[in-house]
Amino acid sequence: MHKLKEIIMHVVFLIAALVSIAAVALICVFLFVNGIPAIKEIGFGDFALGEVWKPTNGYYGILPFILGSIYVTAGALIIGVPIGLLTAIYLAKFCPDRLYKVIKPFINLMAGIPSVVYGFFGMCVLVPMVRSIFGVNGNTMLTASVLLGMMILPTIISVSETSIRAVPDKYYQGALALGATHERSVFKTVVPAAKSGVMAAIILGVGRAVGETMAVIMVAGNQVHMPDGILRGVRTLTTNIVMEMGYATDLHRQALIATGVVLFVFILIINLLFSIIKRKTVA
16 A cells, blocks of 8 residues: 555656646747747848847847846846845854844745836836936836846845755864854855855846846836947847737737747756856866
């Protein structure tokens, strides 16, 4: 009887894994089957490297959106990674227990806040702030980067903290035994030992930043042109799909699906690069 239950559970776990794989495979098939023909018709060079997006005139260049996604994501990482990592280190190794019980629930709450709420915060607080400080339209690449930097904080903090706490205590104790201070033991021994988990946190943060749509729509300006400064409006790949899919038809609709293909490949490349970097750092 016990053996039968074990076999049944193995089958259940196998089915669950296969369903997950099948879901990803179906998404890939849908994207590539519907997107590749549009790329062939438009031409890969004109599509991926074209600087003009005017579907009504037959121009389907998405280079401005690719660069917009890269710049906004890079800005979010510049803001979010240092703050998130330092917060994780503080929570794991420096924070008193009483204060930890207060801070940690707020970080978990940030992870559960809907994107549209972040967007409203950006519209009502960040956009006027950027407008008053720099004297420009507040819907800019900088605003979107700051907002996305805030949105990826819970992911980076939680995963990094878990990784730091998973480092065996003998690493820390060994550093103290060699005469290192508490701070030096943490930053020179424990944190480097947790670099694999920290890299995973950064990858998850990149995925959140690249795939975010609603909040970016509300603060980025959504201007269809080549990005020419952090104080100018920008449109990303995801926002372009969402804003135009509702009324797009024929080749226009296929071009938007092809944009999804580019986004999918873009995320795969990012994950591959981070995996290579992770292996090199571990080695």
